Amino acid sequence: MRLSLRLKVSVPVLLLVTPLFLFLYYTNIYSTNIVREKVSESASGTLALHLGGLDELLEQTGIYLLRTANDSMLLELYAESGPDSVNYYLSIRKLMDQWYNDVSYYSVIRSVFVYHQDRDELFLSSREEYYREKEAIREGLSSRLRTSRLPTSQKWEIVTVGGEPVLYKALPDKSGRLLVGVLVGIDSLAQPLLQLDSARSDERVGIVSRDGDLLWGRFSDDELSRIRGHLNDPSDRASASVRLDDDKAYLFVNKPSLFADLNVFILLDERSLLDELPLFQRVIRWIPVAVLATIVILFVLLSRLVFKPIQRLAGGMRTLGRGRLDYRLKEGNSKEFQLITQQFNRMAEQIGSLKIDVYEERMKVQHAELKHLQAQIHPHFFMNSLNIVFHLVDLRKDQLIKKMIGHLVAYFRFLMSTNETWIPLAGEFSHIRNYMEIHRVMYPDRIVFEERLPQQLENAPIPPLLVQPFVENAMKHGFVNNRKPFRIELTASEEAGEDGAVRMVIRIRDSGPGFSGEQLERLNLGAYEREPTDRHLGIWNVRRRLAMFDDERATLSFRNDPEGGGLVELRLPLREEGDHSDVSGLDRR
Template sequence: MNPKGSLRFKLTVGFITITLPLVCLLLYSNYTASNSVREQAAESSKSMITLYSNQIQTALGIETNFLYDLATADVDILSLNKMVYNSNEYTLTKMRILNSLSRYNRFDSTVDIQFAYSNAYLDLIHTNIKTASYDENLAIKQGLQDLLDTVKPGSPLFSGWRVVSSGNIHGLVRIVDSGTGVYLGAWVRLEKLMIPLDLIQLGREGFAALADSEGKLITGSFDVGGFADPPHIDFYEKYQRIMGEKDTYIVVSNPIISTDVTLAAFIPEKRMLHNLARFRMIIAWIPVFAVVLLSLYLIYLNGIILRPMNELIKGMRTLKRGDWAYRLNNSPSREFYMVNETFNDMAHQIQKLKINVYEEHIRAHKAELKHLQLQINPHFLLNSINVVYNLAQLKNYSVIQAMCLNLVKYFRFTTKTSKQFVTLSEEMEHMDSYLRIQQLRFPERITYRFVMDEDSKKVQIPPLIVQPFIENAIKYGFDFMDDPFHIEIHSIIDTDQKRCRIRIVDNGSGFSQELLDSLRSGRYFHQTNDQHLGIWNSYHRLQLLYGNTFRLEFDNCADSGALIELEIPVEAPVD
C-alpha cells in the first residue's frame, strides 16, 4: 500500500506547506533585525572610539610640539654636549634642563616621564618616575636607558610614538633629535591613556583596550570577558564578533594617528540586543501560535476519523504478532467505541488463557540464566589465571601453590549445583577461599574476619547466597583507598525468634545515596540490567525459597563502608 495515498499523508503535507514558509520568514526577520542592531551599535561605538582616539592623538601631538620647541630653542640642550662631562658647568646645565622638563611635566604634560639623553656621554636626564614600587621604577628607568643606548638615527621612534615594554609594563615613547647629539623624549604608560575610556558606557561586561600593530591586545580589561588569552583585532573589518567565555562581543577599533597602537571597544552583544528581547519574543511566539492553530485543526480531523482507524489496524497487526497485552483506547465516536470494546474483550479472553504460562516460562528461563551467570564469573577466573601467570614469571611458587589450592576449593564449591542448601560453615569456608584469592591478587590491600557462634555454623542456607555481597563490596568498595580494605562477617542465632542473622560490614566507600534508596525501596530488584547482578540474583533466590519470612536490609556505616544484614529462619524450608 502506497503511504502517499493516505489521508494522513496529505494532511501532513498541507500542514508543512503552510507553516514552513512562515517559520522561515520569521527566522529571517529575526536574523536581519539582529544584524541591523549590531551594525547601528557598531557605528555608534565607532564614532565614540574615534572621538577618544582623536583626543589621545591631540594630547600626544601637543607633547611632541613641546619636545620640538625645546630641542630647537633651549640653549642648555644645544650646548650640553659641548661641555666637559661631570664638570660644574655640565652639572648646572643638566639641572636647568631637568627643571625645564619638570616644570612642564608638572603642569601641562599628559605623559608620565620626560627625558633628555646625551648621546656622547650616554647620560639620561629624566623627570620623576611615579610608580607603585621601587622595582617598577627601576624597570622603567633601565628600559629607557637600554632603549636610548641602542637607538639609531632613522629609527621609527624619531617619527612617531611607538610601543615599548619594560618587563610587564607597556608604554608609548617619542624621541626628538636636537641635532647636537642630545635626544629629547617622553614616555607615557598605556594604562594612563586608558583612564578616560572608563567613562564610556560599554555595559558591565564591556571594556576598552589598546592593541599593537599586529592586532594583539596589550592593555585593557580583556580578562573581564573571560578571555584565556588576549584576542586579536582585525583592523580591516567594520566590526568583529568575538566569542568570550561569558558573552559574545561586538568589537570596533580605530587607529591612533602618529602611534602604532589601535583603540578598540568590546561591547557585549547581550546588552546590545537587550531592546530586541520583546520583539524577538513576539517573533518566537508567532510560529508557535500558527503551529498550535493549524495543529488543532489536524488534531480534530485525526481524532474523529484517522486515529480510531489507525488504532484498530495497529491493534490487529499487534495481535497477529502475538502481543495479546495490547488494548485499544476509548473513542469519542459511538460506532468506534463499540468496535474497540469488542476488540478489547476478545484480546483479554485470549490473553487470560496464554499469558500466565508464557510469562512464567520466561521468568524461569531468565532466573536460570542469571543463576548460571552468577556461578562462574569469567572475569574473576581470567584475572586469577593472569595472576598465576605473572607469579610463574617471578617464580613465586609458594604463592602459586596457595593460589591454585584456593581456586580449586572455590570452583569445587561453585559447581555443587545439585545441593539446594549448605551449612553456613561451608559457605564461610567458600568465602575464605574467595577472599584468600583476592588477597593474593591484591597483596596487603584486603583483610577480613569471620565471627560466628557455634550454633549458627550449622544453619542451612542456599549455596552462594553470601558471596554476591562480598563480591560487590570488593568490586565497588576499595578503589582509591589509602588504608587496607577490611570486611567482616558476623552470624548469630536469635533463639527466641529461631532466626539466624548474618551481618556483613566493610570500611569501603559504601553505597551511593541513589543506590541505597533504590535498594531500600525495592525498586532495584525490579530492574533487569546486569549491574550488581549477584545482589539481584540473591534477593530473588531468597524470595523464591523463603517467601516473606526473610529480611534483607542495606545501610551505610557511620564512618564509612557498607552494611548488609540478612535474617533467615533457622529451619530450612521444606521443598
C-alpha cells in the first residue's frame, strides 16, 4: 500500500523535529544549570570573602584574650591582693580603665570580664549597662564560671547571655585563681554581612549554629526547618534549592566558620537569576507545533529556513563551548529562529557577565590578601625592650629610661599606623632609626648605625615596612661578633636602568659574617618565597608585596660585600609624590 504524501512528509519532519526539540530542551536545561553553577560560584566566593573577614575578627579577639590572660600584671596584682589592700582597688580600677579602651577598640567585643573563683567576685567592662550585664553574665554563665575545667575545643562557644546569643571564650590567668573571659555580640559580628543583604533585594543572609539554631537573620520556623536540612548535606554540591514561605525557590549557599560552631548562608532568588530563560523554554515547546502547522509551506523551504539555522546554532554552541564568550549569532529571517538566536545571544552575554563577576571576586580576594600581607609584620623584640627598661629602672638610669621609652613609643606608633598603602621613604627611615636606637640602648658602644637619604627622595612613596625586615635580619643573624662594634648602613639613591628609566635603590649593608653560598643561591632564586617558613616570613612578605605593587619592575637581590658582611639591594620604580595610580598589579591586568 502506498503511503500518502502527507504521511511521507510528516513522518520525516516529525523525526527531524523530535531530536531538535530534545536538543533545544537539553540546551535550555544545560544553560540553566550553567547559570546556577556560575551564580553559586560567585555567591560562594563573595560569602567566603566576608566570612574570612568575620573569622579574622574572631581570631584577633582570641589573640587579645590570650594576651590579656597571660601578660597582664594588673591581673596578677588583683589575684595576689586582698579586698582590704590598696593594691586590690588600684588594680581593679586600672583594669576597668584599660578594658574600657579595649572594648572601644575591638568593635565586636561586647564585654570583657574577670571572675575570682575563690572569692566569687566578678568585674567587667561592657558596651551594655554595667549592673545589668553583670547580672546577665552571672545568670547565663553560672555553671561555666564555677567549674575549674575549660572546654577542650579552641573554638568560640555559643551561649545565651541576657536572652541573646553571644560567642564566649574564657582562659585562666597565670595564678589559676582567675577566669578571664570575652563575650562577642552576634549582631556586631554580623555587620559586614549587611553589605551582602543590601547589595540585592532578592538576597537573604543569615547565621545559624551547627545545631541549626538561628543566631542572626529573619526567618520563620518553617523556613529555618528547611534550611537545617541543607546545613550538613554530605553531597558534594556547592549549592541547593530551598523553597521559603513566599513560595519562591532560592539558591542556598553556606560556609562554616573556622573559629566558631556556626554557619553563614546566603539565599538567592532563582527566578530573578534566571528571568530570561523561561521565555526561551516556552519558545522551544512551541517550535514543533509551529512546524507541524505549517508543514506544507515549510516543505520546500525546509532546508533554507530550518537546517541551516540549526547548523549555525550548533556551530555557535560549539564556539561558545570553546570559550569564545564574545561570539554572537546573526539573526535570520525566520521569526522562530530569530527568537532562538536572540535568547542564545542573551545567554552568552549572561555567561560572560557571570565570568566577569567571578574575576572581580578573585580581584577582591587578592586585594584582601594584600591588606593581610601588610598586617603580618609584628615586632619580635617587644619583651626584650621592656626587660631592658625594667633593669634600667633598677639602676635608676632616668635619662636612658626616657630615651628608651621615647623610641619605643615612636616605634610602635609607626607600626600601629601602617594602614596606608604608601608612606614617604623618610617615614620608613625614621622608623628604622628608632628601631636601631632601641638596640643601641640595649647594646651601648657595640652598634654603629649610618644612614644616607638624599633630600629629593625623602617624599618618594613606598609600601610601609618594606625595608625593616632586612634590618631585623641583619641584627638577628649578623650581630654575632662581640669583639668589635657591629655596623649597619642604610642608603637610598637614584640609578638609571638599562631601559633608561630612573629607579630608586635602597641598600642595607652590615659588617656581619655575610651569607653562605647555599643561602645566596636560595635567596636569589626565591626558594624561601616558594616554601615560606617562620624564619623567612619577612622576605616572603616583601616579595609578595613587590609582586602585587610593581610586578616585574621591582627587584630584590642578595650578595656579600667585598669588604665583608651582607648586602641587600631593593630596586623600585621611582614614583612622584601622590602618584599611586598603579597601587596593584591587578590594575594592569
